[in-house]
Amino acid sequence: MSYSIGEVSRKLGVTIDTIRYYDKAGLLPFIQRNASGRRAFTENDIHLMRTIVCLKNAGVSVADISKFIAYRLEGDSTLTKRYRLLEDHRQALQQQIADLEDTMTYLKFKEWYYKTAVDAGTESIHFVPGTNEVVPDLAQEYSDHLTAENQLAEREHFANVKDYRNRGTH
Amino acid sequence: MSYSIGEVSRKLGVTIDTIRYYDKAGLLPFIQRNASGRRAFTENDIHLMRTIVCLKNAGVSVADISKFIAYRLEGDSTLTKRYRLLEDHRQALQQQIADLEDTMTYLKFKEWYYKTAVDAGTESIHFVPGTNEVVPDLAQEYSDHLTAENQLAEREHFANVKDYRNRGTH
DNA sequence: ATATATCCTGGAGTCGACTCCAGGACAAGC
DNA sequence: GCTTGTCCTGGAGTCGACTCCAGGATATAT
Numbered sequence: 001m002s003y004s005i006g007e008v009s010r011k012l013g014v015t016i017d018t019i020r021y022y023d024k025a026g027l028l029p030f031i032q033r034n035a036s037g038r039r040a041f042t043e044n045d046i047h048l049m050r051t052i053v054c055l056k057n058a059g060v061s062v063a064d065i066s067k068f069i070a071y072r073l074e075g076d077s078t079l080t081k082r083y084r085l086l087e088d089h090r091q092a093l094q095q096q097i098a099d100l101e102d103t104m105t106y107l108k109f110k111e112w113y114y115k116t117a118v119d120a121g122t123e124s125i126h127f128v129p130g131t132n133e134v135v136p137d138l139a140q141e142y143s144d145h146l147t148a149e150n151q152l153a154e155r156e157h158f159a160n161v162k163d164y165r166n167r168g169t170h
Numbered sequence: 171m172s173y174s175i176g177e178v179s180r181k182l183g184v185t186i187d188t189i190r191y192y193d194k195a196g197l198l199p200f201i202q203r204n205a206s207g208r209r210a211f212t213e214n215d216i217h218l219m220r221t222i223v224c225l226k227n228a229g230v231s232v233a234d235i236s237k238f239i240a241y242r243l244e245g246d247s248t249l250t251k252r253y254r255l256l257e258d259h260r261q262a263l264q265q266q267i268a269d270l271e272d273t274m275t276y277l278k279f280k281e282w283y284y285k286t287a288v289d290a291g292t293e294s295i296h297f298v299p300g301t302n303e304v305v306p307d308l309a310q311e312y313s314d315h316l317t318a319e320n321q322l323a324e325r326e327h328f329a330n331v332k333d334y335r336n337r338g339t340h
Numbered sequence: 341a342t343a344t345a346t347c348c349t350g351g352a353g354t355c356g357a358c359t360c361c362a363g364g365a366c367a368a369g370c
Numbered sequence: 371g372c373t374t375g376t377c378c379t380g381g382a383g384t385c386g387a388c389t390c391c392a393g394g395a396t397a398t399a400t
Contacts, residue, residue: 006376016377017359025357036366038377051276058270062357076288079281086277090270097263100228104256106221111249118246176346186347187389195387206396208347232387 002040011046012053019049026066027052029073060089109142172210181216182223189219196236197222199243230259279312 009016022028023039030048034040041049055065068085071078117123126134135141179186192198193209200218204210211219225235238255241248287293298305305311 004376005378015359018357020378021358036377038366051273054269054273054276057266058273059266076284079284083277083281086270086274090267090274093263093267093270096227096229097260097267099224100256100260100263103221103224103228104260106224107253107256111253114246174346175348185389188387190348191388206347208396 002034002042003046005039005041008041008046008049012049014049014053022052022062025062027062027069029069058089059093064089109139112142113138172204172212173216175209175211178211178216178219182219184219184223192222192232195232197232197239199239228259229263234259279309282312283308 003011005016005019008014009019019028023031028045028049031039031041031045052065052069055068056062060068064085068082071082071085113126117125126138128135173181175186175189178184179189189198193201198215198219201215202210202212222235222239225238226232230238234255238252241252241255283296287295296304296308
């Protein structure tokens with residue numbers, strides 16, 4: 001028993017056009033055709049495609065999934081290559097999330113900077129007296145303003161904020 | 171004192187064309203021009219642009235950064251909006267990384283499945299006797315094969331693998 | 341004063357990942 | 371046997387985020 005492209009589309013929640021696009025792109029070299037030239041998907045094909053959708057959702061490019069599929073066809077000798085490909089993507093994503101967390105930390109710092117400035121009625125409270133330069137260790141002060149209770153949780157945030165110190169504030 | 175687009179490009183590691191593209195896209199509404207119509211970047215502009223690059227690196231789209239900048243111009247009343255925009259992106263990324271980790275767990279499971287099959291000389295060791303169906307609780311067996319030492323660390327992985335059980339193996 | 345570097349705009353080109361369409365071939369229900 | 375539904379291919383269109391011109395003005399160095 002086999003499935004039509006429409007059935008697979010509904011099963012996987014992927015449009016027919018996208019399935020055909022993936023086929024053109026070499027992601028589905030295993031799919032057979034029936035007597036009249038229509039794609040006939042086996043249960044097994046669908047499982048494989050679930051893996052592909054999985055990789056796609058995880059942000060892997062079609063080109064890289066294509067590589068992955070090609071390795072698959074080569075058999076167990078490429079298990080390490082396949083694993084490494086996934087590893088690389090995991091690390092890229094973790095770098096991305098780290099960047100975003102840095103960004104949020106920076107934002108928090110800036111919000112504190114403004115809140116205190118507004119409270120004081122002037123931004124100059126953050127300047128080296130007599131200049132327009134922000135004090136060098138402002139991030140340290142930011143850390144100090146956190147309660148002792150928060151300090152534990154925020155200690156790593158502070159480490160990030162330090163990296164942003166030379167980016168200035170505004 | 172102000173900087174030219176070329177200087178900013180070198181300072182931020184972003185091409186001149188990209189800076190102009192960002193300007194066209196409304197990301198840099200604050201930049202002034204000099205007498206001859208050239209962009210004149212202040213130190214402050216550069217700081218702001220560092221934030222923009224930061225958001226970009228974190229995977230935020232130009233359209234969303236544009237929103238962010240527009241909120242900025244509205245002042246402190248939009249601090250919450252801005253924070254929430256970042257929050258949303260952080261969560262999307264975390265979902266993505268979770269997907270990828272699920273995918274890797276699935277892959278590990280598949281590798282175990284094949285290794286044991288190869289060791290046994292036949293895939294049928296994983297089938298319900300007399301059928302071509304994979305045994306229902308294979309993921310449980312996978313969990314059991316892990317050493318007691320590993321089991322603690324792998325327990326959450328197993329939780330993920332269970333979700334993949336009905337995707338079959340191949 | 342001239343050569344070279346840098347800047348400007350408007351618009352075209354590229355790339356990845358789809359998405360849509362025309363024109364034609366089965367397939368299934370009545 | 372006709373209508374309606376689903377499928378096929380090849381190719382064009384779209385969208386986001388750049389990237390690359392062409393043609394012209396301004397700045398800097400010698």
